[in-house]
Amino acid sequence: MTTTTGQATGATEGRPPRADARRNIAAILDAATECLARDPDATINQVAQAAGVGRVTLYGHFDSRATLVAAVAERAMAEADSVLKDIDLGGDPVAALQRLIGATWAVTHRYGALVVAAERALPSEQVDQAHADLRARAERLLKRGQRSGAFRKDLPVSWLVTVLHSVTHAAVTAVHAGELEAEDGPRMICAAMLGVTTPTGGVVPEPSG
Amino acid sequence: MTTTTGQATGATEGRPPRADARRNIAAILDAATECLARDPDATINQVAQAAGVGRVTLYGHFDSRATLVAAVAERAMAEADSVLKDIDLGGDPVAALQRLIGATWAVTHRYGALVVAAERALPSEQVDQAHADLRARAERLLKRGQRSGAFRKDLPVSWLVTVLHSVTHAAVTAVHAGELEAEDGPRMICAAMLGVTTPTGGVVPEPSG
């Protein structure tokens, strides 16, 4: 059991929690996810209120802010992994990149700024680890595309990954600000990234999807 | 006189400040710029310390955190304008875009996250105004390029501007994190943006500079 440190499921020793409690824990987790995804500085008060629960109740289930953030982050990472592990990164690199972007979009759109909250609350260990995993996935694909000549070789892979993350985050922010429709997100990111990755002197492909 | 609200130069009525004072004010302004550009949450304490000055002295010159941020932001905007107003946005749109990026780079690299600090301290009025000015410059160029067929027309200009800002900011962050050399910044941004703006089916141009 590597549940970070905080308790939430069952105490160190004791019988299963009451139905009431399980319901509230779920509500808190959901509320925290939404609040922190929107604003990484969200108050414990705001989270409790959004969950329709008293602040004391929240502290009854999560020792501290850090514990809560850790729980939320853990759940988010689990879902992110489960979504991303099924993506086929093989075949035409250009098509694979679009698939990766499509899958990443859903996750990023839901969990938005949660990473920032995690970076502040957690001593940057599991965070770095998780972040590295995310990057590694994209890195492998981009590197393969470079070797096959599908992607430009004159820019370091790390920079391409950075741009991908940056553009994705920008799209999420734009949606949050009402400047972009959520459904247009993937197309915008794909269009941009297909341009970025096209080799100099190459022809920019049409986004498909 | 639209000096926002805070005093710093001369009191409401009185003779010119002492040499000593002017020196310190300059040091504080410089330190604040550097600190806030690195971390928008920088403490007044950190700023004072970086300026080699006591906290009380700082408050003697700037009424509040907001006043200080406003002063720093004002100065930054002034320099940004003075740098950007000379840029020739005419001629070949592709070349003009690279010139714009080059000029923007210097400014962004120096003032980094200062915008964030301003957004939090100032009630989002002059900030929005200034931000809009910055965007307008890029918008005009990109729109012209779209009309002339140099830039892709199938993406809204606002999205292209967003990507430009996003990528620029990402480059600055990368430099701060030691993942990128400062001198490589403009080339990386240009390469990326030239790809982004190239019309579908068009050939990605080689960055020059």
Added chain:
DNA sequence: ATTAACTCGAACATCAGTGTTCAACAAGAG
């Protein structure tokens, strides 16, 4: 050299967010 402007550290008041404690009360499990 005298004076007014300035600096500085220490101490204080304030404020917001975090956690904790308590005692009354509500609700699930048997």
Added chain:
DNA sequence: CTCTTGTTGAACACTGATGTTCGAGTTAAT
């Protein structure tokens, strides 16, 4: 129904950051 588990608001202690005040010591101007 009863007993245990949970919930709740109010009140409290604690922390870190912001501003303020004071008095003693410096420093620039004239």
